[in-house]
Amino acid sequence: MDRVKDLASKTAAVVFTKSSCYMCHSITQLFYELGASPAVHDLDTEPYGREMERALRSLGCNPSVPAVFIGGKFVGSSKDVISLHVDGSLKQMLMAARAIWF
Structure with missing residues (x-):
């Protein structure tokens, strides 16, 4: 959990992904289309990927x-991010975090 939080x-x-996940790719692309460049951490290639995956599930x-x-x-x-995007608050969250500027 500490590694995930860090x-x-x-x-x-930040987007935690797996190479076999099509929704991971879609969410990452959505961020790019909004002008954000998220840090993408592929759990398949992370040394502690399995532990990180368990930590994400516990969240x-x-x-x-x-x-x-x-x-x-x-x-x-993905469903949470898409809901935020549809109601317009995802862009506002990204702006507040200074991931994008408009």
Whole structure:
């Protein structure tokens, strides 16, 4: 859990992914389209990826990826991010965290 929190707090927008997850790719692309450059951590290549995946599940992220953090705070998984995008608050969150400027 400490590694997840540490990585999540180092960048304004962070996405934990797995290479086999199509929604991870979609969420990452959404961030790029909004003008953000999230730190993307692929749990398949992380030395402690399995432990990090368990930590993400303990936060309530099921499935464990994609797991999104903005401004160091856990936002949720793909359905949460898409809901925020649809109602317009995702962009506001990214602006408040200084992940994008408009």
